[in-house]
Every structure is written in C-alpha cells, then in structure tokens.
Amino acid sequence: MFLSRTLQFCKTGFRGLSTSHPKSISLQVLVSQSNDLVANVALEEWMKRCSTHRTNNLLLLLSSNTIVHNNCKSIHAFFSGEDERGKTLSTDQLAQQANLVFSALPKDTALVELPMVRVAAEENGKGNNLLISLPLDSHVDDDVLKTTLQCIANSFVQKCRGGDGGYSLSRISLVRPDGGWFPGIQEIQRDVQLSLKEIEAIKLDKA
16 A cells, blocks of 8 residues: 555755744645645645655645545645744644634535544654545535635634734645656655555455
8 A cells, every 4th residue: 555655755955953942933835726636645645755845834735526435525634833942733732723724614514524633643753744634525516625725724824924823924835736846746646546446446346
C-alpha cells in the first residue's frame, strides 16, 4: 500500500538560529483546484512526507467529486503547525483548529456521516498534523464544494487578521497537484492508483 512506502522527495537544507523568544508565525492556506481523487490523495500524502519544505502553519483544503465510499463525495482539511514558540501543538490546540473548520461550514452543508478527525505524527517525527474528512451527499455539485472550501479558508484567514491564534500573516494560494507545483508527486500518484486497484480487487473478491 502506498502509505507504507518511504519515498524521499524532500531534503532539509535550512537551519535556524535557536532562540527562546516567541517568533512570528504565518499561516499558509493551500486550496487544490483539482477534484480528482487520485491527484488530491497524492497531494495530501506529498504534504505529509515533505513537511521540511514548508514553514510555520499550513492548511491544505481538498475536495473530491469522485464517489469514494457509501455514495459520498468528500472534503478534506489537512492542518500542520506549531505555536509561537515553535513547539508542537497540543491536542487542545489542534481541537481548536478542527472546531474552526466545523464552524466555517455553511448551515446547509449536506453531511451524510459524522466527520472523521485524526491526529497523526509528522513524517519527520517533529510535531503532529490534523486531518479532517467531511463526507458529503453524492448529489452535491462542484460549485457547492468550491464554496465550502472557500468558507473554510476565509474563516482561518479572518481569524489570523483578527489577531487570534498568534498568526502574523495569512495567505491563500490556489494550487494544482502536478509535478510542476510539487516535484515527485507523480510517483505518489502511481502508488495511489495501485492502492485503489488493490482495494477494488478486494471488494470484487468479497462480492
């Protein structure tokens, strides 16, 4: 399975000066412009593996118009970060980020199941990341998916500009999960495709 494989696409090339003073931290919000399931799963995995490429806090927002299970479409929010002293965020702090995602959802969001919330260790062993999966009704169209992603992104940026949470700068970037943006992502995409084929084969065997 692709999640168990170790692919080294990123190398650490920077060293910072040690200091006990609180540092200014920024938040970068990346919104995928693709609705392709394989491309977005690969992008999420690329971010997990390549944590050394980014600085400060990151929110990655993805949506899939592909029905993945139980006749659902999905929105994923991946958050990774640290506090103003460069320390790993606590469970309570990550819970605050999760609540910010939930509070940003439009009132008419058509959730068909309870959201999945998972905290996992970073690939480099430094800190934790937060993954939220929102299963949506299969009839939700692309415009609704995009609007929901925008609401979540705006909520984080507005919080930063309000001075809450310790962020000094916030930025929203629209990205495409391809090799031009994320070197090495094609190899992860191939792994994802193989994994999905394995899952489908298992389902057929059980049918």
